Amino acid sequence: MSLPPNILNRIIQENNERDDLILGKFAYPNKLAKRKHEESLDYRSIFTRDADRIIHSLSFARYFDKTQAFFWVNSDIHQRRMLHVQLVAKIARELAIVLNLNQDLVEAIALGHDIGHVPFGHDGEKILSRLCNKHGIGGYYHNLGSIHFLQEIEMQNLTLPVVDGILCHNGEKHHRMLYPSHIELTWENHEREIQKLLDSSEKNIYPKTLEGSLVRVVDTISYISRDILDAEHMGLLKFSDIPQSVQKILGNTNRGIINCLISDLIKNSIDCNYIAYSEDVFSALTELYSFNLNRIYLHEDKLQPLKIIEKAFGILWDKYYNDLTQKKTQSKIFVDHLELNLNQIKTRLPNINSLEKYPYARQMPEIIVRDFLAGMTDQYFWELAREIDPSLVFHPETVY
Known part of the structure; x- marks a missing residue:
């Protein structure tokens, strides 16, 4: 049931007036946001609607069993993607309040930024990317995958500032000072940046809003010391x-390091048109990332299971490529991917009520297979792989 026009218009007007009072001069206002396909407004801010769409997406639900860093352990306490994106959203929203930025925009970007991550984290992404190159469709980038899932597969019709922030996040690239890109925020420029990513002519693209810049920096804050905490629980290091x-600059606890990074960021970013750290804190942060890289992200304990995982990716690719091209409609690539997404879409867009009318279903088979694999949770991936080859097992350490 829709609100009466007089009540809806009043709420929209009051929301805009509230923005004018709360948002700083460098914030991105709700009233400037555009969707590729315009829609009528409702009582929520436009970015709150985007956050709601992301939370209710099928892709968001799969965060619960997608690895953050440690795919070779069973544990109830080390973080997966679901916790990571919640930490990013929480920290970014708190900082947006202090910096007078758009809280709803940073929340939507944060919640959607890792949608495109594949099973087994960055290691799984590298394996899938090699498969994609082998099959002639170019590499796989999880940031591009995030907006592809939300916009093309699930047809969420998000606003451009949210899509831009998701596309341009990169928690593995660190900057002492990050300005919003000077490139104009338009759908045409957005498509050009996607093409540059696809043809590898440009890999470092930057958010066009200060909110997107903030999320990009907070992505690192949320995982850098939490990964150490998880490693400590596993007995890998302390x-x-x-x-x-x-330790002298950032501290030696998860809580202390996060607090130091946040405090320094506020001190160096408040009332500014950029997001920045001080020189000494940024130097310590880059040294800490190098420590994590050598002691955690490149840890030798995952080398053996990675060989098995790579074999499983190849087996699943071949299986579901054959099922798709041979139109085996009972296959899980139809039932659990194409039809599942279609059934969600047609509740919102009744005219898209068959695979023939579903634009994504007309993609190249290689693209659809890639997306089916990328969207899997770790557990679902193993269930399908072991149905084909029961010998595909490794014995992860259990930590509680």
Whole structure:
């Protein structure tokens, strides 16, 4: 049931007036946001609607069993993607309040930024990317995958500032000072940046809003010390193993490091048109990332299971490519991917009520197979792989 026009218009007017009072001069206002396909307004801010669409998407639900860093353990306490994106959204929203930025915009970007991550984290992404190159469709980038899932597969019709922030996030690239890109925020420029990513002519693209820049920086804050905490729970290392030069500046606990990074960011970013750290904190942060890279992200314990995972990716690709091209409609690539998404879409867009009318279903088979694999949770991936080859097992350590 829709609200009466007089009540709806009043709410919209009051929301705009509230923005004018709360948002700083460098914030992105709700009233400027555009969708590729315009829609009528409702009582929520336009970015709140985007956040709601992301939370209720099929892709968001799969965060619950997608690996953050440690795919080779069973544990109830180390973080998966679901916790990570919640941490990013929480920290980014708190910082947006202090910096007078658009809280709803940063929340929507944060919640959607890792949708495109594949099973087994960055390691799984590298394996899938090699498969994609082998089959002639170019590499796989999870940031591009995030907006592809939300916009093309699930047809969420998000606003451009949210889509831009998701596309341009990169928690593995660190900057002491991050300005919003000077490129104009238009759908045409957005498509050009996507093409540059696809043809590898440009890999470092930057958000066009200060909110997107904030989320990009907070992505690192949310995982850098939490990954150490998870590693400590697993017995891989301790916070006391962090270089003394880093401990002296950032601290030696998860809580302390996060607080230090946030406080420094506020001090160096407030009332500014950029997001920045001080020199000494940024230097310590880059040293801490190098420590994590050597002691966690490149840890030798995952080398053996990675060989098995790579074999499983190849088996699943071949199986579902054959099922798709041979139109085996009972296959899970139809039932659990194409039809599942279509059934969700047609509740919102009744005219798209068959695969023939579903634009995504006309993509190349290689693209659809890639997306089916990328969208899987770790557990679902193994269930399908072991149906084909029961010998595909490894024995992860259990940590509670």
